[in-house]
Amino acid sequence: MVQIQPIVPNLTTVSSIFHQISKALSVLLNESKLPVWSTNVTSTSGLNSAVAVILDDGNLVLTDVGLNSAEPVWQSFDHPVETVLPGAKVAYDKRRNKSVPLTSWKSREDPASGLYSLELHPVRLMVALKWNGSIQYWDTGSWDPLLANPFYKYNYTRNENENYFNYSAYNPSVISRFTMDVSGQFQLRTWSESTKAWNIIWAQPENQCQVYALCGNFGICRPTGLSLCYCMTGFHPRSQSEWNQSDFSGGCVRKTNFNCSGNDEKPDFLTLKVTSLPPNNSVAVGSVGECRTTCLNDCSCNAYSYVDNGCSFWNGELSNLSEDNFNGKTMYIKVASKDLASLKKNKTIIIAIVIGPVASGILVIGLLVFLNYRRKRMLAGKTSMEGSLVAFAYRDLQLATKNFSEKLGGGGFGSVFKGVLRDSSIVAVKKLESISQGEKQFRSEVSTIGTIQHVNLVRLRGFCAEGNNKLLVYDYMPNGSLHSHLFHEKQENVLNWKTRYEIAIGTARGLVYLHEKCRDCIIHCDIKPENILLDGDFHPKIADFGLAKLVGRDFSRVLTSMRGTRGYLAPEWLSGVAITAKADVFSYGMMLFELVHGKRNTERFEDSNFTFFPSLAANVLKxxxxxxxxxxxxxxxxxxxxxxxxxxxxxYWCIQDQEDNRPSMSLVEKILEGVSDVNMPPIPKYVNFFVDKTEHNHFFTKISSNGHSQSNFSNVDFLSDSASSS
Structure with a gap:
């Protein structure tokens, strides 16, 4: 621990770190003597000799050595700001009837209080995320059972003064912290000694567009874009420098202000499709035309919508808007006419292209000639790279996918769309996100991926690299993903055991090729049923191999955004040590359990209970x-x-705690093929953790008012609203 120099009453030296001002402990700037931080704790009798000590767990403790008391005068673990270390509290103070929230920084560079906070419920065993201390946009509800694991112990304590939550790591060498991030997410991070960086291993809400007002006023959140936020047409960022640092809270402002004085600058409307409509003022009008006219003539009206024969107006600034071009609700945003001029010009060109051929036979012939030229260009005129990899033009892929209208799926790397090339071959087009590489480096990496071909790997046919548009073109798999066949309740099209066993072997062969047969070992990093695709004969093909390297340093963040990925992550992802091919072996092992059982390994129920299938199976196998x-x-x-x-x-061999105890994928392949035998495996420690506790597992250990643990993840029910406070 680190001891800071004693604090003596009436100390006036400029070099002091801590100082007593009006019986409150404060921190001063060394030269200016202006207080920049205070404990806000006062002493009625004054302090004899206060000592500040930073303990090994990170707790800053202030004690008065002149008093015969072991109780600290003040400690930082009782007053967290935006970060909670193991042992620190997230509390509700019953004496003041007030939550002690975690509050985000104002920005990445400014530690002043920001807009987002996390608060503990005064009665129920849950926490909630709030914007500006008032609007709740996420809560734990029934706590996520994926967090109930042998890596961390979560405690909830109730006494006469407070309710509080804290946690500890079973392995003290794992350095971790919970953070109320400036992005509005509540994150769990672990320190990686190899990369000297904090890795995000859990974050809520997973979809950042669910964070309230993430993009500020008149900003639009786009969950699948290269940037989370953008300004709608006719607006620009209030502070471009803040947006460049991914701080979107300032929102957007109009490029051109219009007024109601009757000048020649008239407003018009921009059409926008959003996930949900914000709170509004409803007005009964007869038609959509009357709704539009009413808003147009009302100077204070910024937008309108006409849904189910009802007209809604928005008079103030608009916030918390999330784009949804597929199933969204339509809003019409009032914008200065000149700011829509370029947009309308583009629409006019499109209309002319569509109407022209109908009006003129000559243009029809010209259009056919043009399309034939495009077809030849796609089939023969595309830029070839090493091997048979092809460079597609972005407009060609727009045409092939009907402007990306048929979505097949998506994940942390991006969304996948079905497309048909001019030779009638069907492809899957992946629009990549979070790719910060330049075009030259991207082409180099993609070229390497394109040379990797195996019967159990999805073939990469081509790519597109035009500015910020980075896309990959794959063979289309008609039977979809393994996930779609395992985790549905329908009785038809159920994979029989023979097919499942062949899928296990084929997937192992694909991983053997990636790990051992390529020039450089390729670690997939995200093996799960969603990334095992099935061709027309149900042969398995591994998708998304090599993409971890494309994402690079941002891969940890991408992993946390992938729904369902965390249940397949090896322990070394949490401890921060270097990742090897054995991480894929672990994920493969977790997937094998689901291949047999036909359900997710972790099943949760409405009463907050959950089961962990590997533990259930261990009971039977033993x-x-x-x-x-x-x-x-x-x-x-x-x-x-x-x-x-x-x-x-x-x-069970694949999911051993220590990676050295896990087999190679080549040995797994031989065992499944019957070439090698397999012994009875030891049950991993974290699986044993849930053995005999698989019927009633919960997120928290309940702590009684005297501070003693009553149970440990077993048969512990959530505290209801009417639970006793003692």
Whole structure:
């Protein structure tokens, strides 16, 4: 621990760090003597000799050595700002009837209080995220059981003075912290000694566009864009420098202000599709035309919408808008006419292209000639790279995908759309996000990925790199992802056991190729059912290999945004050590359990209970029980007992705590093919953690008023609103 020099009453030296002012402990700037921070704690009798000590856990403790008391005068763990370290509190003060919130910084560079905070509920066992201390945009509800794990212990304590939540790490070497981030997300970060950086391993809300007013007034949140926020047409950032630093809270302002004095600058309307409409003033008018006219003639009206024969107006500044061009609700934003001129000009050109051929046979012929030229260009005139990889023009892919209208899926790397090339071949086009590489480096990396070809890997056919547009073109897999077949309740199209076993072997072969047969070992980093695609014959093909390297340093952030990824992450992702191919082995093992069971490994229920399937299976495997009782119930026990047992043994070997104890994928392949035998595996520690506790697992350990633990993730019910406070 670090001891800071004693604090003596009436100390006036310029070099002092801590000082007593009006019986309150404060920090001063060394030269100016102006207080920049205070504990806000006063002493009625004055302090004899106060000592400030930073403990090994990061807690700054102020004690009065002149008093015969072990209680500190003040400690930072009782007063967190934006970060909670293990042992620190997130509390509700019953004496003041007030929450002690975590509050974000104002910006990345300014530690003043920001707009976002996290507060503990005064009665219920939950926390909520709020904007400006008033508008709640996320809460834990039934706590996420994925956080109930052997890496961290979460405690909730109630006594006569306060309720509080804190946590501790079972492995003290794992350096972690919870943070109320300036982005509005509540994040859990761990320190990576290898990269000397904090890695985000959990963040809520996962979709950042759910953060209230993330993009400020008149800003639009785009969940799949290269930038989260953008200004709608006719507006620009209030502070471009802040936006360049990804601080969007200042929002957008009009490029051109219009007034109601009757001058020649007239407003018009911009059409916008949003996820949900903000609170509004409703007015009963007869038609959409009357709704538009009413808003146009009302100087204070900034936008209108006409939904279900009802007209809604917005008079103030608009915030909390999220783009949804597929299923969104339509709003009409009032904008200066001249700011819409260029947009209307483009629309006029498009209309002319569409109407022209109808009016003129000559233009029809010209259009056919033009399209034939485009077809030849796509089939023969595309820029070839090393091997057969092709460079597509962005407009060609827009045409092939019908302007990206048929979405197949999406994840942290981007969204995937179905497309048809001019030769009638069907492709899957992935629009990449979070790619900050320049075009030259991007082409180089993609060229390398393009040379990697194997029967169990999705073939990369081409790419597009035009400015900020980075896209990859893959073979289309008609049977979709393994995820779509495992995790649905319908009885039709259920994968039989033979197909599942072949999928396990084929996926192993693909990973062997990536890990051992390529010039450089390629670690996938995101093996899960969503990334195992099935061709027309249900042969497995691994997707998204090599993309971790394209994302580079931002990969940790991308991982946290992938829905469902965390349940497949190896322990080393949490500890911060270097990631090896054995991380893929772990993820593969977790996927094997789901391949057998046909459900997610972690199943949650409305009463906040959850089950962890690897622990359930461990109970059966250890005692030599009915192994087919663990099989997907839709298979009606139609499977080979030997093969199911073998898959379970392999799965447990793959998810061993220490990566050195996990097999290579080549050994896994040999075992599944019957070339090598497999012994009974030891059950990993974190799986044993839930063994015999799999029926009633909860997020928190309840602590009684005397501070003693009553139980540990077992048979602990959430405290209801009417629970006793003692």
């Amino acid at each position: 005692v030599g029980g009915d192994i087919l009782s663990l099989l997907d119930s839709r298979l009606n026990r139609e499977a080979s007992v030997d093969e199911v047992t073998k898959v379970f043994k392999v799965a």
